[in-house]
Amino acid sequence: MDAQKQGADVGAVIVTPGEILAEMDSVDAAVRQLDTETGAVPVTAAFKQGWDAFAAEWRNFYDAHKALSERLWTEIYRQTLAYRRRVEEWFAAFAREGWQVRALIEPDRAPGSSLPPPVSPAPVPTAAGYSLGTLAWIAAGAALLSGVLVYSSKE
DSSP, X not given: OHHXXXXXXXXXXXXXHHHHHHHXXXXXXXXXXXXXXXXXXXXXXXXXXXXXXXXXXXXXXXXXXXXXXXXXXXXXXHHHHHHHXXXXXXXXXXXXXXXOOSOOOOTTSOTTOOOOOOOOOOOOOOTXXXXXXXXXXXXXXXXXXXXXXHHHHTO
């Protein structure tokens, strides 16, 4: 328990492919917005060059992992969260350039909201150290297994 208090890794995190796609779409919306913003105002050449390289890198990642078969691994979710942090750093760099984002558009927020992109919360462990998603999968597996055992015992 002491390791959990210190912020240590609690174990496996299970994220569904749908949750991964939702996070990827959210990051993509932020990338597209900042891309629009940087095209509308004069920014330094160094910023523009760095941003264009990052946006191309993100686009390649997004296009390569948006198919269901590519979103079956939690590592893709972790990489997407890393891209989210990098986008947030680009928003901060845009502000250091002297510009403000006109309106942040996100899939789950109305246009006109000036809040920064949301930071995904860290998984909250339960008393047993498992995430709620893990517990749900365990319960579903147990229910399925018990149904199979009851069916086979009736024969």
